[in-house]
Amino acid sequence: MGIQISPSILSADFANLRAAAESVAAADWLHVDVMDNHFVPNLTVGVPVVESLAKVATQPLDCHLMIEDPDRWASAFVEAGASSVTFHVEACGAPVRLARELRAMEARAGMALKPATPIEPYEDLLGELDMVLIMTVEPGFGGQKFLDVCLPKIARARAMLDRLDADIWLQVDGGVSAETIERCAEAGADNFVAGSAVFGAADPDAIVRQLRALATR
Ligand code: DX5
Ligand code: ZN
Numbered sequence: 001m002g003i004q005i006s007p008s009i010l011s012a013d014f015a016n017l018r019a020a021a022e023s024v025a026a027a028d029w030l031h032v033d034v035m036d037n038h039f040v041p042n043l044t045v046g047v048p049v050v051e052s053l054a055k056v057a058t059q060p061l062d063c064h065l066m067i068e069d070p071d072r073w074a075s076a077f078v079e080a081g082a083s084s085v086t087f088h089v090e091a092c093g094a095p096v097r098l099a100r101e102l103r104a105m106e107a108r109a110g111m112a113l114k115p116a117t118p119i120e121p122y123e124d125l126l127g128e129l130d131m132v133l134i135m136t137v138e139p140g141f142g143g144q145k146f147l148d149v150c151l152p153k154i155a156r157a158r159a160m161l162d163r164l165d166a167d168i169w170l171q172v173d174g175g176v177s178a179e180t181i182e183r184c185a186e187a188g189a190d191n192f193v194a195g196s197a198v199f200g201a202a203d204p205d206a207i208v209r210q211l212r213a214l215a216t217r
Helices: 017-022 047-056 070-079 095-104 120-128 148-162 181-187 204-215
Strands: 004-007 030-035 061-066 084-088 108-113 131-135 169-173 191-194
Touching: 004 030, 004 204, 017 047, 030 047, 047 061, 047 070, 061 070, 061 108, 070 084, 070 095, 084 095, 084 131, 095 108, 095 120, 108 120, 120 148, 131 148, 148 169, 148 181, 181 191, 181 204, 191 204
Parallel strands: 004 191, 030 061, 061 084, 084 108, 108 131, 131 169, 169 191
Antiparallel strands: none
């Protein structure tokens, strides 16, 4: 798989998510940020919104669960129509079991790490996953500044994934824009979430194409 762009609807108009999806026709995915006000200090959308969006979006849905107890909730997002579900390892009781459960439902299984969470303890688990998400802001809000301190972890994750004979994607999320995406790509990311940079622009689809061009080496 090459470079993929996953616009985050967190920065879109929640009263018109169908139009938001249509405005990024060049996107590979739509990234849906699910927050529960426990794992992160913010509250967004849940299963019913994913279910409705899945019916109208042409892009597959990439659900990022910033919630406690993803072991309990992740499968409901697959049933609602998500093609990829990413849980935070900090909140997950049994990441191998959960990844296997998601894949058995024919969804892609992603595992996310907050900026201060090291990748090394999870190296032996990576083969169970379809995607690793390295957060480049503290999760909870769109529009935050990109954290350069996360770049070495992206590079270390890339090296670990390259040692595996598997097509596991490396996603970055938080502060990704035309100013920062090249650094992420150079470090080895191949799947890029961008919220405010895309939906804050007058022509979101043009930004998706620009980001893809910048990330493609
Ligand atoms: C933050 C979310 C992100 C957010 C990114 O917790 O996980 O997906 O929408 O927004 P930007 O691209 O504006 O940093
Ligand atoms: Zn996200």
